[in-house]
Amino acid sequence: MLDKTRTMLDTPVAHRMPREIAPGVFWIGDCLAQHHKGKVYHGYNAAFLIAGENASCLVETGHPKDFPVIERHMNELFARGLPPLKYLFVTHQETPHCGGLGRVLKTFPDALLCGDVSDYHLAFPQYEHRMRWMKEGDEIDLGGRSLMAVEPVIRDLRTTWWGFDTKERVLFPGDGFAYSHYHEDGHCGLVAEEAVSLDLPDVSSTFADLALFWTKFADMNVYCDRLDQLIERLNVKVIAPTHGLPITDVKTTVPKVQEGLKQAALMPESGTNEKVAPAGAAAPAA
Ligand SMILES: [Zn+2]
Numbered sequence: 001m002l003d004k005t006r007t008m009l010d011t012p013v014a015h016r017m018p019r020e021i022a023p024g025v026f027w028i029g030d031c032l033a034q035h036h037k038g039k040v041y042h043g044y045n046a047a048f049l050i051a052g053e054n055a056s057c058l059v060e061t062g063h064p065k066d067f068p069v070i071e072r073h074m075n076e077l078f079a080r081g082l083p084p085l086k087y088l089f090v091t092h093q094e095t096p097h098c099g100g101l102g103r104v105l106k107t108f109p110d111a112l113l114c115g116d117v118s119d120y121h122l123a124f125p126q127y128e129h130r131m132r133w134m135k136e137g138d139e140i141d142l143g144g145r146s147l148m149a150v151e152p153v154i155r156d157l158r159t160t161w162w163g164f165d166t167k168e169r170v171l172f173p174g175d176g177f178a179y180s181h182y183h184e185d186g187h188c189g190l191v192a193e194e195a196v197s198l199d200l201p202d203v204s205s206t207f208a209d210l211a212l213f214w215t216k217f218a219d220m221n222v223y224c225d226r227l228d229q230l231i232e233r234l235n236v237k238v239i240a241p242t243h244g245l246p247i248t249d250v251k252t253t254v255p256k257v258q259e260g261l262k263q264a265a266l267m268p269e270s271g272t273n274e275k276v277a278p279a280g281a282a283a284p285a286a
């Protein structure tokens with residue numbers, strides 16, 4: 001675990017990002033507020049920049065609204081001397097993960113898009129020649145480290161790959177380890193272990209309920225066991241989820257998230273975000 005806890009808790013939220021969560025791995029992006037059952041949940045649609053010796057790779061692009069923040073964070077990091085952006089790896093074809101893809105490819109004309117690249121050429125035919133397929137075990141060499149495509153145990157779409165940084169052993173699990181955080185408690189920009197008032201099982205089960213409906217119909221014990229096997233096989237040290245806070249103490253924190261997944265599987269689906277009544281319609285009774 002990085003020994004930056006005290007300084008980060010003393011840092012105003014706006015100045016916490018970009019944040020180096022492992023040597024050469026930077027957390028960038030912004031939160032998104034969502035309303036559910038009368039509460040405001042904050043979630044990340046994060047991106048991460050991995051710096052090798054001669055190339056950098058962006059993992060995920062953030063939500064479409066986040067591109068100005070992502071671009072600013074990346075430029076800050078490049079100004080500090082990080083090598084140029086040569087690769088963009090996105091875990092899957094969903095807006096919070098790849099919504100900035102066209103703008104990243106336009107802004108960084110040397111960058112190649114890597115991963116399961118199904119369908120992107122239909123939206124961006126002008127960039128088709130810059131798309132590269134990856135399958136499990138394929139690696140992108142960044143110089144001194146590489147990003148490998150690994151088994152996506154908890155996923156949204158069948159086209160998902162998870163990423164893994166071979167040097168600092170950071171796992172990029174896309175929709176795995178998805179949970180919201182409490183803005184009021186100042187959790188934005190903190191790693192999971194610093195957000196001590198965050199009820200991880202609760203926010204994990206809420207997110208699974210809203211975003212990963214299939215977890216209601218699967219035996220999540222099997223998925224959690226498989227997750228444990230992957231973490232052990234890869235010797236994962238840090239987890240960098242797209243929607244959750246980064247996890248820097250895998251042994252302590254992963255079981256709490258798994259508890260939430262198992263809880264969510266036992267509850268009936270509550271539906272998606274709060275319905276807003278059309279203008280002029282009577283407000284719902286409850
Ligand atoms: Zn997602």
Ligand SMILES: [Zn+2]
Binds near residue numbers: 181
């Ligand atoms: Zn937040």
